Amino acid sequence: MDLREKVDQIPAQPGVYLFEGAGEGILYVGKARSLRSRVKSYFLESRSIDAKTESLVREIADVRYIVVDNEREALALENNLIKRHKPKFNVLLRDDKTYPYIRYTAFEKQPRVYVTRRLAKDGSLYFGPYFPASLAYRLVHLIHKHFLVPSCTVDLSRRHPRPCLQYYIHRCLGPCAGLVAEERYTEAARDVRLFLEGRRSDLARSLSERMERASRDERYEEAAGYRDLLRTFAEMEERQKIAAAQGDDTDVLAWYAEPPQVAVNLFHLRGGRVVDRRDFYWEDLEPFDPAEFLPSLLKQLYLDAAYLPRYIHVPLGFEERELLEDALSENAGHRVEILNPQRGQKHAFLELVENNAKHCFIQRFRVLKPSSQAIAEAVESALGLAEPPKRIESFDISHLQGSDTVASMVVWEAGRMKKSDYRKFIIRGKAMSPGSDQSRGLLRDDFASMREAVERRYRRLRDEQKPLPSLILVDGGIGQLHAAAEALEKLEIINQPLASIAKKEEILYVLGREDSPIVLERHSPVLHLIQQIRDETHRFAVTFHRQRRSKRRIKTALVEIPGVGERTAGRLLRRFGSMARLRQLTLDDLSAELPRAQAQRVFDGLREAAAHPTETT
Numbered sequence: 001m002d003l004r005e006k007v008d009q010i011p012a013q014p015g016v017y018l019f020e021g022a023g024e025g026i027l028y029v030g031k032a033r034s035l036r037s038r039v040k041s042y043f044l045e046s047r048s049i050d051a052k053t054e055s056l057v058r059e060i061a062d063v064r065y066i067v068v069d070n071e072r073e074a075l076a077l078e079n080n081l082i083k084r085h086k087p088k089f090n091v092l093l094r095d096d097k098t099y100p101y102i103r104y105t106a107f108e109k110q111p112r113v114y115v116t117r118r119l120a121k122d123g124s125l126y127f128g129p130y131f132p133a134s135l136a137y138r139l140v141h142l143i144h145k146h147f148l149v150p151s152c153t154v155d156l157s158r159r160h161p162r163p164c165l166q167y168y169i170h171r172c173l174g175p176c177a178g179l180v181a182e183e184r185y186t187e188a189a190r191d192v193r194l195f196l197e198g199r200r201s202d203l204a205r206s207l208s209e210r211m212e213r214a215s216r217d218e219r220y221e222e223a224a225g226y227r228d229l230l231r232t233f234a235e236m237e238e239r240q241k242i243a244a245a246q247g248d249d250t251d252v253l254a255w256y257a258e259p260p261q262v263a264v265n266l267f268h269l270r271g272g273r274v275v276d277r278r279d280f281y282w283e284d285l286e287p288f289d290p291a292e293f294l295p296s297l298l299k300q301l302y303l304d305a306a307y308l309p310r311y312i313h314v315p316l317g318f319e320e321r322e323l324l325e326d327a328l329s330e331n332a333g334h335r336v337e338i339l340n341p342q343r344g345q346k347h348a349f350l351e352l353v354e355n356n357a358k359h360c361f362i363q364r365f366r367v368l369k370p371s372s373q374a375i376a377e378a379v380e381s382a383l384g385l386a387e388p389p390k391r392i393e394s395f396d397i398s399h400l401q402g403s404d405t406v407a408s409m410v411v412w413e414a415g416r417m418k419k420s421d422y423r424k425f426i427i428r429g430k431a432m433s434p435g436s437d438q439s440r441g442l443l444r445d446d447f448a449s450m451r452e453a454v455e456r457r458y459r460r461l462r463d464e465q466k467p468l469p470s471l472i473l474v475d476g477g478i479g480q481l482h483a484a485a486e487a488l489e490k491l492e493i494i495n496q497p498l499a500s501i502a503k504k505e506e507i508l509y510v511l512g513r514e515d516s517p518i519v520l521e522r523h524s525p526v527l528h529l530i531q532q533i534r535d536e537t538h539r540f541a542v543t544f545h546r547q548r549r550s551k552r553r554i555k556t557a558l559v560e561i562p563g564v565g566e567r568t569a570g571r572l573l574r575r576f577g578s579m580a581r582l583r584q585l586t587l588d589d590l591s592a593e594l595p596r597a598q599a600q601r602v603f604d605g606l607r608e609a610a611a612h613p614t615e616t617t
Contacts, residue, residue, distance in 0.1 A: 004043060006063060012036040015067040016077045018085075022061040026085040031074040035065050052287050056089045072327050075320070079303045082296075091296035093280065100136040100384065101128035102196060110175045111189045113143050113196075114151050117384050118516050127196040128306075137386040143195070144171040146229050147188050152176070152494035153485075153512070164492035200233055248272075249309035252350055253297075256358040260286035263361035264297065265353050268309075279360050283523060295320045298338070308332035313339050313350055364523055372415020375525055379471070382518060382526045383510050385497050389470030390414065393457070394533045395484070396475040397427075397449045398541035404548045405429070407453035408541035411469075412533050424544050425453045447483040450474060455487035468496055475534050477502045481509050501534050558582075561605030563598050572602075582606055 010017075012034045019028040032038030042057055068074050082090050103114045107123030115136045119126050130136035143149055150172040154160065159178055166172040173180040173188060194203040211226035249271070255264040264280040285293070295318050302308060308328055317340050328336040341347040363374070376388035392412040399405035407425040411418040427449045454472070461468060472488075474480045481500035488496055498511040506527065508518040520527040558569035558579075575593060576582050583606050590599035 003060065003063065007036070007039050007043060010036045010039055010063075010065055011067060013067050014069070014071050014074050015065055016074050016081060018064045018066075018081065019056065019060045019087075019089075020062040020064065021059045024059070024088075026081075026087045027059055028056055028087050028089040029078055029081045029085060031071070031078040033071050033074075035067070039063060039065070050287055050289070052089065052289075071323055072330075075299065075323060075327055076303060079299045083300065083304075091282075091285065091293050093297065093300040100130055101126045102130070102136055102140060104193060104196060106193075108156070110156050110185055111192070112150055112152070112156075113140055113192060114512070115140055115384075115386075116513070118513060125193070125196075134387075139196075142232070143192055146232065147192050147195070148173045149185075149188050149192050150175075150494075153489065154492075154494065162492075164494055166494065204230060204233060248311060250311040250313060251309045252313040252353045254315050254350055254354040254357050255293075256354065256361045257285075257288050258361070258365075259288040260284045261361070261365045262288060262293075263357050263364060265357040265360060266301070267349075267353050267356075270309075277356070281360075281364055281521065281523070283365075283521060290316060291318055294318050295324065298324060302328055303331070305331075308334075308336050310334065311337050311339060313341055313346060315350065315354065316340055364525070375415065375529055378524075378526045379529065382520065382524070383471070383497070383499055383508070384513070385471065387470070389497075391469040392471045392473055392533060393469040394473040394475070394537040395450060395453055395457075396534075396537040396541040397446050397453070398538075398545035399427075399449075400545070404545055405449050406541060406545045406548060407449060408537055408544060409453070409457060410533065410537045410540055412529075417533075417536055422540060423457065424540075425456060426548070427452055446476065447479050450476070450480050450483040451487045454484045455490060458488060458491055458493060462491055462493065468493065471497045471499065473530065473533060473537075474498070474500045475503065475537055476500050477507075478509055478514055481511060481514065485511050501530055506531070558602075558605075561602055563601045564605070568594070568598070579606075 014031075014033050015035045016029065016031050017035055017039050018026050021027045030038065042053070042060075066077060068077060082092070086092055100115045100117050101119065103116045104125040104127065105111045105114075105123075106125050116126075128136060130139065140151060144151065144166070148171065150166060152164065152166065152172070154164070154176045156175055160176045163172065163174040163177040163179060167174040167177070167179065173185055175185055191203060191206070194200075194206070207226045207230055211223045211230070214220075214223035214226065250269040252267045252269065253264065255262055257263075260283065262282040262285050266278040266280070267274055268276045268278075280297075294314060294316065298312070298314070302312070302324075308331065321338050325336055325338050328338075339346075341350055373388070376390070379385065380388045390413065394410050394412070395407060397405065397407050405427040407427060409423040409425070411421040413421070429445070429448050429452050454474075458468065472484065474484045477500060481498065484498055484500075488494075488498070500509045501507070502509070506520075508520070508530065510518065558564050558572060559566060572582060572593065576585070582602075585603075587599060587603045590603055593599070594602065
């Protein structure tokens with residue numbers, strides 16, 4: 001049965017259709033009230049079709065379909081299949097900023113809390129998503145401050161000789177070093193779970209009972225701690241009531257397009273205030289059809305969302321608006337309306353979002369340099385940091401088949417490279433000899449070198465009590481990332497943002513989220529910044545390595561002169577600076593530095609080396 005005959009056999013019922021290419025997988029996913037009518041329309045010779053649809057029809061090799069009971073079920077199924085297959089002819093949501101969750105490791109004997117953007121079936125409890133994104137980090141900070149339950153990556157299954165800095169600044173109970181009784185930690189972990197589950201009344205009642213019991217037993221400092229915690233919760237509840245009374249929750253979406261490039265801005269208003277903004281970009285969206293683009297974008301944004309606002313404002317109406325409203329309302333448990341404001345304050349705010357989308361388009365796709373603050377905020381969003389980075393320190397390793405191994409560290413601070421803070425490291429670890437089996441196989445111990453460089457840098461900062469950078473970046477893949485993490489763990493430095501960038505693939509790995517690597521679009525300012533820092537780190541490392549290798553070769557050439565040892569060669573190089581300067585010296589000049597007989601040997605050796613240059617290079 002050829003394709004047209006197969007289309008004739010499709011039932012005239014609601015459902016989802018999938019166009020497949022020859023060896024290319026799914027090309028397009030669509031939904032229809034009548035599958036037969038919709039699919040047949042693609043193959044009608046009398047139909048006027050655009051360039052995109054014409055290209056799609058040429059590539060279709062087969063068609064599959066799934067029948068459902070109604071159009072609403074088709075809407076949900078279409079969205080799920082688009083997210084699963086990512087067909088190249090569908091409008092796909094890109095550069096989405098996922099909101100964070102708080103992970104409570106209930107499977108551990110001593111549970112901990114983390115901020116994460118990835119859910120996994122590992123026995124943990126996940127709370128969220130939190131909105132805006134900074135809220136998750138503020139809540140975890142509150143948990144550290146008041147409940148003393150940590151977020152560290154230290155192995156709690158074994159005893160450590162001493163706790164980290166978090167214990168001494170009263171942000172942790174010190175379970176790693178056995179400094180807390182099991183009952184006390186269990187109580188704190190239970191309080192955290194009640195807090196995250198929103199069971200504030202149960203938690204408040206428990207805290208009140210403990211406060212009174214501590215007061216009766218004359219443990220007044222402990223009772224004061226419970227009292228302060230109760231006051232904090234009361235203030236939080238009051239702020240939430242005020243915000244809820246100020247206005248309805250609304251999302252406002254608009255775009256600016258110069259096909260094939262499109263920029264979308266989505267503003268989130270909560271309690272009548274703008275609390276966050278999300279940006280989306282497309283580089284190859286041509287032709288750009290707003291009537292297709294808008295419903296596709298809304299379905300991917302909201303059909304699976306954990307929280308839905310009451311109003312969504314968009315620049316134009318579309319055919320599926322009522323159907324999508326009904327589906328979202330059913331998911332949300334309250335009425336969700338998709339509106340196109342035409343006048344008044346709401347229309348004015350929609351125009352403001354359109355202007356912001358245009359500004360984002362210009363910064364993303366045209367030759368304009370974003371502000372340092374904008375770039376820092378983009379890095380924060382892309383890497384899931386707690387705050388925009390003010391200082392980034394980057395490391396790279398350079399060597400030649402294991403010899404003359406060096407490391408470099410460069411610094412990006414406040415939007416520019418800070419060369420005065422650059423550092424060089426001569427790796428002291430066991431190096432491979434140039435003729436070894438390892439060096440012939442190019443099996444370089446980059447991981448050990450990275451561990452050494454990172455450990456030396458941050459051991460010094462720790463001992464001098466200087467602040468750590470906002471982000472540590474290492475050149476390489478997961479191996480280098482874990483090597484740097486091991487060095488920090490050895491120094492008992494925890495919760496330090498750490499990432500790596502793989503050279504060829506330009507993939508970013510973030511510590512704690514290695515199984516979800518970050519792939520940025522080639523126009524992304526975050527990728528450009530990371531590449532700039534990585535390339536500068538590499539340049540600095542290679543330059544230092546060449547200097548070291550060159551000095552070693554020159555010194556070797558001097559040592560090969562009979563009667564000249566390592567000490568004499570070093571003294572001559574320090575005094576005259578280079579082989580070229582040494583060759584220009586007369587015998588009397590050399591005699592001023594060396595005994596006459598030795599000076600004569602050096603003078604003759606330099607002349608012989610100049611006559612046979614290949615022997616000394």
